[in-house]
Amino acid sequence: MKKLLLSILACFPLLLFAQDINALVQKVKAKLEQVNDYEAAGKMKTNVSFLKVPIATIKLYYKKPDKLKIKNEKGISFIPKGAVNINMANVLNSGKFTVLDAGSDKIGNTVVKVVKLLPEDDNADVVLSTLYIDETNAVIRRAKTTTKDNGTYELEMNYGKYLNYGLPDRITFSFNTKDYKMPKGVTFDFEDGTGTKKPEDKSKVKKGKVELDLKSYSINKGVSDALFQ
Amino acid sequence: MWTLLQIELFKIFKKPRTYLAFAIIAAFIFLIQVGLMVNGKDWMKFILAGLDETMDMEYDKLINGYAVCFFVLNLLLVHVPILVALVAGDLVSGEASMGTLRLLAAKPISRTQIILAKYFAAGIYVFALLLWIAIISLVFSIAVFGVNDLVVAKQNGIQLIEANDILWRYFCAFGFAYIAMMVVAAIALLLSTLSENSIGPIVATVGIIIVCTLVSEMEIPIYQHYIKPYLFTTYMLGWKGFFYIGSNAEGETVKGSIEYLPAILKSMTALLLYIIGLVGAAVFVFRKKDILS
Amino acid sequence: MPPIITVHQLSKQFAEIHAVSDLSFTVNEGDVYGFLGQNGAGKSTTIRMLLTLIKPSSGQIKIFGKDLSTHRHEILQKIGAVIEKPDLYKYLTAYQNLSIFARISGIKANRTMLMNQLEQVGLAERAHSKVKTFSQGMKQRLGIAVALIHNPDLIILDEPTNGLDPQGIADIRQLILQLSKEKGKTILVSSHLLSEIELIANRIIIIDKGKKIVEGYSAELLDPAKTIVQIETTDNKVAIEQLALSKWKEQIVSSPNGIRLQMNKNAIPDLVKDAVEMNINILAIQPRHSLEDYFLSLTTRPHHVDTTAN
Numbered sequence: 001m002k003k004l005l006l007s008i009l010a011c012f013p014l015l016l017f018a019q020d021i022n023a024l025v026q027k028v029k030a031k032l033e034q035v036n037d038y039e040a041a042g043k044m045k046t047n048v049s050f051l052k053v054p055i056a057t058i059k060l061y062y063k064k065p066d067k068l069k070i071k072n073e074k075g076i077s078f079i080p081k082g083a084v085n086i087n088m089a090n091v092l093n094s095g096k097f098t099v100l101d102a103g104s105d106k107i108g109n110t111v112v113k114v115v116k117l118l119p120e121d122d123n124a125d126v127v128l129s130t131l132y133i134d135e136t137n138a139v140i141r142r143a144k145t146t147t148k149d150n151g152t153y154e155l156e157m158n159y160g161k162y163l164n165y166g167l168p169d170r171i172t173f174s175f176n177t178k179d180y181k182m183p184k185g186v187t188f189d190f191e192d193g194t195g196t197k198k199p200e201d202k203s204k205v206k207k208g209k210v211e212l213d214l215k216s217y218s219i220n221k222g223v224s225d226a227l228f229q
Numbered sequence: 230m231w232t233l234l235q236i237e238l239f240k241i242f243k244k245p246r247t248y249l250a251f252a253i254i255a256a257f258i259f260l261i262q263v264g265l266m267v268n269g270k271d272w273m274k275f276i277l278a279g280l281d282e283t284m285d286m287e288y289d290k291l292i293n294g295y296a297v298c299f300f301v302l303n304l305l306l307v308h309v310p311i312l313v314a315l316v317a318g319d320l321v322s323g324e325a326s327m328g329t330l331r332l333l334a335a336k337p338i339s340r341t342q343i344i345l346a347k348y349f350a351a352g353i354y355v356f357a358l359l360l361w362i363a364i365i366s367l368v369f370s371i372a373v374f375g376v377n378d379l380v381v382a383k384q385n386g387i388q389l390i391e392a393n394d395i396l397w398r399y400f401c402a403f404g405f406a407y408i409a410m411m412v413v414a415a416i417a418l419l420l421s422t423l424s425e426n427s428i429g430p431i432v433a434t435v436g437i438i439i440v441c442t443l444v445s446e447m448e449i450p451i452y453q454h455y456i457k458p459y460l461f462t463t464y465m466l467g468w469k470g471f472f473y474i475g476s477n478a479e480g481e482t483v484k485g486s487i488e489y490l491p492a493i494l495k496s497m498t499a500l501l502l503y504i505i506g507l508v509g510a511a512v513f514v515f516r517k518k519d520i521l522s
Numbered sequence: 523m524p525p526i527i528t529v530h531q532l533s534k535q536f537a538e539i540h541a542v543s544d545l546s547f548t549v550n551e552g553d554v555y556g557f558l559g560q561n562g563a564g565k566s567t568t569i570r571m572l573l574t575l576i577k578p579s580s581g582q583i584k585i586f587g588k589d590l591s592t593h594r595h596e597i598l599q600k601i602g603a604v605i606e607k608p609d610l611y612k613y614l615t616a617y618q619n620l621s622i623f624a625r626i627s628g629i630k631a632n633r634t635m636l637m638n639q640l641e642q643v644g645l646a647e648r649a650h651s652k653v654k655t656f657s658q659g660m661k662q663r664l665g666i667a668v669a670l671i672h673n674p675d676l677i678i679l680d681e682p683t684n685g686l687d688p689q690g691i692a693d694i695r696q697l698i699l700q701l702s703k704e705k706g707k708t709i710l711v712s713s714h715l716l717s718e719i720e721l722i723a724n725r726i727i728i729i730d731k732g733k734k735i736v737e738g739y740s741a742e743l744l745d746p747a748k749t750i751v752q753i754e755t756t757d758n759k760v761a762i763e764q765l766a767l768s769k770w771k772e773q774i775v776s777s778p779n780g781i782r783l784q785m786n787k788n789a790i791p792d793l794v795k796d797a798v799e800m801n802i803n804i805l806a807i808q809p810r811h812s813l814e815d816y817f818l819s820l821t822t823r824p825h826h827v828d829t830t831a832n
Contacts, residue, residue, distance in 0.1 A: 045479070045481060046480070046481075047479055047480045047481075048480070049386075049480070050385060050386040050387060051280075051386065051387055051388070051389075051480065052386060052387070052388035052389065052474060052476045052480060052481075052482050053388065053389040053480075053481070053482060054389065054390075054391050054481060054482045054484065055481055072287075074377075074392070075290070075377060075378040075389075075391055075392060076286070076287060076290045076291060076377060076378040076380060076389060077389075078280065078284040078285070078286055078387075078389070079284060079285040079286075080283060080284055080285075081282075081283055081284065081285055083285075175283070176283075177283045178282060178283060208283070232625050232626070233626070235625075236622050236625060236626065239618075239622070240611065240614075240622075243611075243613055243614055243618075244613055245613070327609055327611070327612065328606075328607055328609025328610075329609055329610060329611055331570070331573075331575050331605045331606075331609075332603075332605065332609070332610075332623065332668070333626065334573075334574070334575050335573035335574065335575055335598060335601070335603055335605065336598060336623070336626045336627055337594075337595045337596070337597075337598040337599040337626075337627065337628060338595075338626060339594075339595070517577075519536075519570075519575070519576040519577060520570065520575040520576065521570075521575075521576070
């Protein structure tokens with residue numbers, strides 16, 4: 001019986017492909033849906049041209065369907081807007097979309113499926129998402145999302161202990177930033193006295209990057225709504 | 230010398246004018262604190278407006294004791310020279326106009342001693358003034374607003390210094406501000422030796438500071454290249470340098486570091502040279518001076 | 523015994539003005555030395571040079587036998603001075619002022635010492651009042667207390683009676699005599715009033731335009747035998763003719779207005795008696811020392827600008 005089925009499927013490669021991709025996305029989604037909420041502790045490293053910040057100790061809170069919060073428990077952190085999308089469940093749950101197969105690629109040594117998601121709702125903020133899915137583990141390794149308002153951002157995820165829940169140990173979130181400039185009269189800067197100004201990157205749109213290293217997840221133990229205020 | 234210094238201090242702290250400076254500072258800082266308590270968030274939003282589009286921030290945490298003190302120092306330290314000039318500009322000329330200078334100079338003490346005692350007394354006054362500022366702006370702000378990380382906005386960037394990496398920077402900043410104020414005291418003292426009334430040196434000192442600051446800040450090439458490097462006001466903002474934290478290649482701040490440490494040390498050296506030059510000139514002028522008042 | 527003060531060819535020039543020119547004089551131990559001159563004559567400039575407030579353009583000053591320029595500290599320790607107006611720290615009390623200057627003078631004055639000194643100048647009751655509440659006379663007395671607190675050997679008083687009421691002037695005079703006679707202090711006192719100086723000084727110098735006019739012992743300069751007597755009569759012409767025929771002939775000195783005789787002061791009653799006998803109707807008779815006469819001629823001249831007084 002199995003053999004028969006396989007041979008039939010082999011005869012209709014395109015059909016099989018589409019179904020396969022949809023199934024893969026569903027599989028990924030199902031894996032993520034095991035998680036109702038979680039709390040993860042970790043470190044956040046920010047790399048934005050005009051920001052100089054230390055590595056922050058943060059906590060990441062998630063709650064179904066689309067709540068996500070990064071909190072610096074003690075100090076102050078600048079959290080990029082759109083960081084809510086670092087949880088892929090949010091992307092996959094954001095309404096109906098058309099799934100397109102865009103072939104295969106490699107991330108490191110892992111072969112990944114490239115999948116494009118086109119939202120069916122024309123008014124959705126997300127215009128296009130491209131997912132790079134590790135088929136074997138049914139997890140998203142990379143995601144590029146283009147939005148109308150917040151530019152393009154990119155996620156890269158590495159998995160470890162929490163692979164079974166589809167939760168990454170390490171997330172790299174890249175996003176667009178705008179240039180930051182204050183009038184000199186407001187800040188009265190102290191200058192280094194060398195008189196030479198560092199060459200400035202003239203391009204208006206700049207990339208910012210945030211790296212999250214998540215050490216420990218506490219999954220499905222309940223997270224208070226108040227945390228997302 | 231010690232006796233002379235004690236006497237000079239006694240004279241300074243017996244003058245009502247001396248306490249005026251302390252009162253003005255207390256009132257000023259109090260006003261800022263109240264203002265920030267009520268509208269601190271709005272102010273922070275204004276400062277960080279460029280960042281607001283791409284980043285989420287917890288404004289409640291941004292307004293903390295360290296930030297309030299930083300704000301106070303930004304506004305206040307520009308004006309403290311006036312208060313310093315008010316006392317230092319009066320040191321010699323005030324005695325000349327009062328008529329006590331001739332009594333003093335006819336006593337068995339050298340004129341160099343008189344000038345140095347007056348300068349050291351001014352030094353103690355400035356120290357007391359800065360200590361007062363530190364107590365009200367830092368200690369009092371921390372008590373009211375608590376502590377947290379400090380966000381420092383520069384012209385082309387924003388940086389964040391962790392709460393446990395800040396206090397020493399304030400000590401250094403106050404130390405640097407002290408040196409800067411002692412330059413002002415030295416200018417006022419020098420002018421004071423040249424005048425027979427106390428208003429002249431005070432106004433002249435403030436005038437010099439205003440003009441030099443304007444020239445320092447003007448981005449006109451001829452001033453920037455040929456004049457600015459020699460103006461003391463160019464180096465007076467150095468205290469801020471302690472709040473410019475160093476960073477590694479990836480843009481992460483390095484705890485305990487200072488971005489432009491060599492520049493700060495250079496500023497400090499320049500200011501110390503100014504002090505030596507100005508006090509030396511004051512001693513020279515006063516030794517040569519015929520006291521006719 | 524060397525002189526307390528030896529001034530030798532002292533000059534001071536301010537820009538174009540010669541405030542003091544080639545001035546020489548000596549003050550001996552125990553002298554009350556009267557330093558006379560009209561305002562702007564160079565008195566203050568000289569005194570300020572003695573106190574190292576002004577640097578001489580040329581000349582030499584020796585005090586206590588030592589060169590002032592090289593032994594400044596040592597010399598100033600033994601000098602007490604009131605220089606022009608007795609200005610003190612207005613915002614401090616009399617006691618605080620005195621205490622400050624005692625310490626600057628290098629002495630450790632305790633409370634008793636300070637209060638005694640204030641007592642001596644009659645300010646003990648106002649010891650803790652601020653100087654700004656003091657009258658001119660009280661300030662002057664406090665200034666003197668400040669000058670005396672370190673028990674100096676030489677006391678320099680520049681116009682000490684300026685701005686004082688008659689009682690104040692008498693008090694100061696009394697104090698100077700007391701310091702000289704009872705304590706054996708050497709005192710240099712300047713004034714623009716001869717009448718002031720002649721009552722206290724044993725030696726006098728008169729300077730004008732920075733130059734010495736005359737210096738000597740008061741007893742000689744103010745010798746009663748050299749009194750000038752000016753007489754005003756109903757008819758001066760007739761009177762002078764009559765006097766020229768009398769025994770007073772030798773004493774008449776030429777005078778364009780009025781009658782002047784140089785004579786011994788003690789002979790005035792005789793002169794009056796004779797005049798009555800000669801039917802000379804006297805309206806006024808005024809005895810004056812020759813020095814005073816001279817001094818008056820200086821002071822009635824138009825003043826020139828005082829370079830040091832403020």
